[in-house]
Structures are given as C-alpha cells and as structure tokens.
Amino acid sequence: MKTGSRIRVMEIIARMNVGGPATQVLGLSEGLNPEEFDHRLYTGYLEGDEGDHLRLRDTSIRVHRVRGLGRSINPADDLRALFRLVSAMRRFRPHIVHTRTTKAGAIGRTAARLSGVGAARVHVFHGHLLHGYFSPVKLGLYVRAERALASVTDQLVTGGAQVRDELLAAGIGRPEQYVVIPPGVRLGPVPSREKARAELGLPLDAPVVAYIGRLTRVKRPDRFLDAAGAVLARVPGCRFVMCGDGDLREEVKHGIAPARDSFRLLGWRKDVETVYAAADVVLLTSDNEGTPLTLVEAGMAGTPVVATRVGSVAEVVRDGHTGLLAAPDAGALAAHVVRLLSDPGAAARMGATARDWTTGAFGVERLVADTEALYRSLRGASRHRLTPEGTNT
Known part of the structure; x- marks a missing residue:
C-alpha cells in the first residue's frame, strides 16, 4: 500500500x-x-x-x-x-x-x-x-x-x-x-518460583499473596490489608507483597505496621512477571474495574486469582475454574484465599487452566x-x- x-x-x-x-x-x-x-x-x-x-x-x-x-x-x-x-x-x-x-x-x-x-x-x-x-x-x-x-x-x-x-x-x-x-x-518471560522468591527476598516455603496495582481509593488497598489480617489468623506464616504506588502509600505503610514482617511493599516494578511467579494467589480487592490486565497477566503466569466480582472481572476470571470471585467483602475474599492456600493441588489446576484461557483469549x-x-x-x-x-x- x-x-x-x-x-x-x-x-x-x-x-x-x-x-x-x-x-x-x-x-x-x-x-x-x-x-x-x-x-x-x-x-x-x-x-x-x-x-x-x-x-x-x-x-x-x-x-x-x-x-x-x-x-x-x-x-x-x-x-x-x-x-x-x-x-x-x-x-x-x-x-x-x-x-x-x-x-x-x-x-x-x-x-x-x-x-x-x-x-x-x-x-x-x-x-x-x-x-x-x-x-x-x-x-x-x-x-x-x-x-x-x-x-x-x-x-x-x-x-x-x-x-x-x-x-x-x-x-x-x-x-x-x-x-x-x-x-x-504480551507477558514477558516468567521466572521460576525459586528465582522469583530469591529476587524479592521471600522464603521459598511460605504461602505468598500478591496485590498488584495502584494504591488508590477505588482499588481498596485497605480491604486487601483487612483480608490479609483475616488470612494471617488462619495461615500465620503467610507473606503479602504489594506491587504498586499511589496516593494511599502512607496509609498502607501505617496499616501494615502491626504485622510489618509479613508484608513487602515493592513500589512499581518493571518485572511484574517476577511478582506473579513468586505468588501463590493474586488478590484483587477493587470496588470498580474495567477488564483488569492484572488478572489477565496473572492467568498467563499460571497464578490463580481471588477477586471482587465488579465490572468485567467475571469475563476474565472464570469463577471456580481459573480463580474465585466474591462480593467486595474482606472476609469473603480471605476465605477464598485460605481455600486456595490450603489446597495447592486445586490452586495449581486453576493456574494451569488460567494460563490456557488467558493466553488464548487475551493475546x-x-x-x-x-x-x-x-x-x-x-x-x-x-x-x-x-x-x-x-x-x-
């Protein structure tokens, strides 16, 4: 032409x-x-x-x-x-x-x-x-x-x-x-779990839950912290990583103070694939979403997700197959996270299904x-x- x-x-x-x-x-x-x-x-x-x-x-x-x-x-x-x-x-x-x-x-x-x-x-x-x-x-x-x-x-x-x-x-x-x-x-190369955890300074044998996104009101990082507290009550060794930044950064720092050793605040990272690879579960806690790329990327990395059922999230996460959806409630989200952490086999199957689904539908x-x-x-x-x-x- x-x-x-x-x-x-x-x-x-x-x-x-x-x-x-x-x-x-x-x-x-x-x-x-x-x-x-x-x-x-x-x-x-x-x-x-x-x-x-x-x-x-x-x-x-x-x-x-x-x-x-x-x-x-x-x-x-x-x-x-x-x-x-x-x-x-x-x-x-x-x-x-x-x-x-x-x-x-x-x-x-x-x-x-x-x-x-x-x-x-x-x-x-x-x-x-x-x-x-x-x-x-x-x-x-x-x-x-x-x-x-x-x-x-x-x-x-x-x-x-x-x-x-x-x-x-x-x-x-x-x-x-x-x-x-x-x-x-198009997700970059996903490192091994061992390499990813070494890069982020996370223990290899601890359950890890990740938050990836802006630290701003509509994303509800406060709900993530509440859900994390509920998870810690049942899975005391769990670690939580938060990849992102925003206007609520100082509030988040204050919120994690009672359990600081259980959290890692990463800020923005270009190698977000490392965070997905290190996580057992990606948790999205938003009040409102469009079609969140975080959940698409998590699926491509083979990591199951737990998310609020808002916006077009249900068009990315096939509930019960590639992850679990819940109402915007910290307790309900925490229960789903604990369910996946308690059944690694089911979590692995969801992650594999998520990889196939997202790679085909969202390339x-x-x-x-x-x-x-x-x-x-x-x-x-x-x-x-x-x-x-x-x-x-």
Whole structure:
C-alpha cells in the first residue's frame, strides 16, 4: 500500500503511566501494520512517580507530547492542550481520532470537532467512573458530559460486555455505537518460583499473596490489608507483597505496621512477571474495574486469582475454574484465599487452566487484529477521503 493511501490514526491518551490503558496502547502501536496504518501517539506529561519511564524507555514508538494533557484538571492548561491538538490534527489530517481515558477523551473529541478535518471518532472506555470515584453531584456532571461526548462519537469501545451494559444503563451512548474489544497482553518471560522468591527476598516455603496495582481509593488497598489480617489468623506464616504506588502509600505503610514482617511493599516494578511467579494467589480487592490486565497477566503466569466480582472481572476470571470471585467483602475474599492456600493441588489446576484461557483469549495479536478491523470499518465513517498528508479535501 502506498504511503499516501494509508489510514492515518491519531491516538490520544492523557498519560502513559503504569497501568492497563498504556499497556494496550504500546501493544497496539507496536503491532499495527505500518504499511496500512500511519499511527501516531499523542500523550501528556506525567506527574511525580507515575511510572511513565517504565512504559516508554524501551520502545521505539515515536511519542508526541502535548503539554496540559496530563492527569490534573486545570482550565487554562486544558484549553491550551485542546488547541495544541487542533493544530496537530490540521497538520496530520487523521482519518481516525482514537481517544482513551476520560480527560483525553473529552479534549480529543472536542478537538476533532473544532479542527474540521472530518476524522471519524472512536473512544475507548477501559473502565468507567460510575462507581467509587465521585460524589453524587460530580457523578451527575460526569454522566452528562459522557452522554454529550457519546453523541459526537462514531464508535464506543469497551473491554468487556459488563462495562458496556453499565454505561448504557447510565444513558451513555446507544447500543449500536458499542463494540467490545477485550484487552490484549504480551507477558514477558516468567521466572521460576525459586528465582522469583530469591529476587524479592521471600522464603521459598511460605504461602505468598500478591496485590498488584495502584494504591488508590477505588482499588481498596485497605480491604486487601483487612483480608490479609483475616488470612494471617488462619495461615500465620503467610507473606503479602504489594506491587504498586499511589496516593494511599502512607496509609498502607501505617496499616501494615502491626504485622510489618509479613508484608513487602515493592513500589512499581518493571518485572511484574517476577511478582506473579513468586505468588501463590493474586488478590484483587477493587470496588470498580474495567477488564483488569492484572488478572489477565496473572492467568498467563499460571497464578490463580481471588477477586471482587465488579465490572468485567467475571469475563476474565472464570469463577471456580481459573480463580474465585466474591462480593467486595474482606472476609469473603480471605476465605477464598485460605481455600486456595490450603489446597495447592486445586490452586495449581486453576493456574494451569488460567494460563490456557488467558493466553488464548487475551493475546496482543488478537487485540491488534480486532483494532485493525475496527479502523477499516471506520474508514466509511471518516468525513473525508483517504488522501496524502497535507492534501486538502
């Protein structure tokens, strides 16, 4: 395919921090066929220790930085980011504007309208903010904003059917606008259990339970600590590792003080495969999730999980087969953890089943193929013809 006839895609995400959306963007950017797609990534700058360098330092992807597109809401910076994107769109003339994350979705889709380039608009909901984030007043504003943005969007994408259904129930978009594209993951080499535990300073013979994710309110690290306390009462030698960071870090440090020797706070680690390999169980305690990559990765590493039944978690974890699901209750989660720790044979069978299931259903190659098909279908929704960059239509 000639360079000028490629489908031009402008992908916009607020920040490439450690997390699921950034993982999806990298896998997609590295996997798209460059002969068919001219794909460019636009993202903001990070604040503090959000982990951007862990995602971008080892990739050859060209990143276009947009000041003001990061996490913080600041009207002046947001307005400047909006017009920087408008200018970039008029130079690049994308056929598709592909947005992810709430802020980038709002600014990017607005910029697509203001730019006048006629791009088709697609927005990905990796999850949503309907539960566990806002006060009722702020939630109402969020819903109204997403409804308005959905009305000027050609395609809405979710990683799972449950997230789609919850957004539709809130009046965001129409059923025919939605397409479900499950996430795609490529996990690095998984070390042996012995090597992983030596790397993390964990005893080889102790049961180990892992938390992997941001230390922030919706992820409920406090519930993890409560569940850990209940597990320790029945399995005194158990160890707990927490891989991640966030605004609740100091609260977590305070919370583990009574049993400090049983916990390891790892911060962000690039070699997350080491944490999965060291763990007997991965425990997710969130109030709200989309389609969590942590659970996909745990499955690919052959580690069974215990998780709250929220969002599209049940579309990743096959309850009773690849892990165990429970209500968002520390006691119920702890009981499931103890069950797996008490029956290593059953845990190993679940881990093996999880490896087969997640590797087949959530491979990055499938994500790329699904997204390429979406882009081709959106060619017809583009409001201008496929023409070389810089040509007026």
